[in-house]
Amino acid sequence: MPGPGGSPTGDVPVRAIGLMVLSTLLFTVMHALVRDITDSIHPFEVAFFRNLFGLLVVVPFVVREGLAVLRTERLPLHGVRAVLNAAGMLLFFFGLSAAPLATVTALSFTAPIFLTVLAMLFLGESVRLRRWSAILLGFAGAVVVLRPTGASVGPGEIATLCSSVVWAGALLVIKILGRTERSVTIITYMSLLMMPITLTAALFHWTWPTAQELAVLVGIGILGSAGQLVMTQALKEAEASVVMPFDFFKLIWAALIGYLLFAEVPDLWTWVGGAMIFGSAVYIARRERRLGGSPTGPAPGSHG
Numbered sequence: 001m002p003g004p005g006g007s008p009t010g011d012v013p014v015r016a017i018g019l020m021v022l023s024t025l026l027f028t029v030m031h032a033l034v035r036d037i038t039d040s041i042h043p044f045e046v047a048f049f050r051n052l053f054g055l056l057v058v059v060p061f062v063v064r065e066g067l068a069v070l071r072t073e074r075l076p077l078h079g080v081r082a083v084l085n086a087a088g089m090l091l092f093f094f095g096l097s098a099a100p101l102a103t104v105t106a107l108s109f110t111a112p113i114f115l116t117v118l119a120m121l122f123l124g125e126s127v128r129l130r131r132w133s134a135i136l137l138g139f140a141g142a143v144v145v146l147r148p149t150g151a152s153v154g155p156g157e158i159a160t161l162c163s164s165v166v167w168a169g170a171l172l173v174i175k176i177l178g179r180t181e182r183s184v185t186i187i188t189y190m191s192l193l194m195m196p197i198t199l200t201a202a203l204f205h206w207t208w209p210t211a212q213e214l215a216v217l218v219g220i221g222i223l224g225s226a227g228q229l230v231m232t233q234a235l236k237e238a239e240a241s242v243v244m245p246f247d248f249f250k251l252i253w254a255a256l257i258g259y260l261l262f263a264e265v266p267d268l269w270t271w272v273g274g275a276m277i278f279g280s281a282v283y284i285a286r287r288e289r290r291l292g293g294s295p296t297g298p299a300p301g302s303h304g
Contacts, residue, residue, distance in 0.1 A: 016238030019230050020246045026227035028105070028253035030220050031096055032261055037216050038097035042205035046220065047086075047093045048198040049209075051191065053221025057229070058191045061184050069188050077177055078186070082193030084170035089194070090201055091163035099156025101258035102266035105250050106145050106274030107160040112281040113138040114168035122172060131287055134280045141276025144269055241286045248278050 034046055061069050072078060095104045113135055119125040127135070142161065146153050177186050209217060234243045251274045258264035 013238050013242055016234045016243050017246055019234035019237070020243040021249050023227045023231035023234060024247055024249040025253055026223050026230060028101075028250055028257060030223035030227065031105070031254070032101060032257045033216055033220050033223070034093055035096045035101055036261065037213060037220070038093070041207060041209060041213060041217075042202070043093035043097045044090055044198065044205050045202040045207070046217065047089045048195070048202040049217040050089070050093075050220050050224055051086075051195045051198050053218050054225045055191045055195055056221075057225040058188045061188060065184070069184055072181060072185055072189070074177060074181060075189075077173060078189040079193060081170055081173040081177065081186075082190055082197060084166055084173060085190055086194045086197040086201075088163045088167040088170055090198065091159045091166060095156045095160035095163060097156070099154060099160060100264045100266065100270075101262065102251060102254040102264065102270050102274075103145060103157060104160045105254040106270055106277060107142060107157065108164060108250075109247075109274065109277040109281050110138060110142055110161065111164040111167045111171065112284055113277070114165050115171045116284050118168050118172045119175070123175070131284055134283045134287070138277050138280030138284075141273040141278075141280060144273030144276060146273075147269055241282075244282050244285055248275075251278070 034043070034050075038046060092104075092108070095107075116125075116127060116131060116135060120127045146157055174186065251271075255266050255271075258266065
């Protein structure tokens with residue numbers, strides 16, 4: 001019997017899980033390409049090209065709906081979201097250029113944890129003992145990833161954590177915009193506004209890419225946009241609590257790709273800390289869903 005989306009009802013969770021796993025692979029391959037190309041091109045310039053080629057995704061919406069897609073009464077808030085998103089991407093891409101792929105992936109899972117704290121501070125959302133315990137577990141996981149001695153804390157790790165804080169702020173704005181704005185309007189304004197912001201940052205470090213580098217940059221844009229679309233579809237076809245646990249595949253892919261391409265071997269601290277952070281993020285999302293709160297936005301670690 002076909003379900004609402006046209007697929008057999010019993011197949012929907014399996015399909016959604018498959019889409020979520022695919023999105024984690026697309027994001028991680030994109031992150032690996034960013035990690036590789038930043039040896040010759042500054043991460044800020046890479047972020048600009050990511051947004052430039054990602055802008056192609058919104059073209060069909062504009063063609064189909066015309067200028068109606070831009071109709072909004074909250075333009076300043078869209079601007080705030082774009083600035084936060086751009087800053088988070090710049091920091092995250094810098095983190096990818098300066099730290100092991102698996103470490104960056106593990107630390108990126110902290111974004112939903114920071115979001116819970118920000119929602120409490122700025123939206124007045126109630127956080128009770130269980131979620132406070134999950135928050136503390138997540139922060140403890142970040143300490144584990146960075147090592148108890150702190151000896152491995154470098155610019156890349158710091159930039160990644162800062163990107164998670166900024167990304168959490170962007171998710172907070174999305175929660176506010178989502179009360180009155182359509183998803184397509186939010187996405188369109190994000191794409192249109194992030195490109196000039198990241199271009200401004202890129203101009204200070206500009207080098208013209210070669211034809212081969214340009215092909216990689218196109219791939220980064222396509223993979224990032226494809227990952228976003230596939231993840232969004234997964235969240236449409238099944239509850240976030242069903243598909244979110246499979247976002248942990250990002251760490252598995254990152255460990256595998258990091259080893260094959262960069263000879264990076266994540267140690268036990270990265271796996272243990274990453275599992276602690278991710279478990280905390282998933283519990284917080286499920287608890288909020290059970291209590292009737294609004295969704296926390298994209299799955300953990302979807303900084304691309």
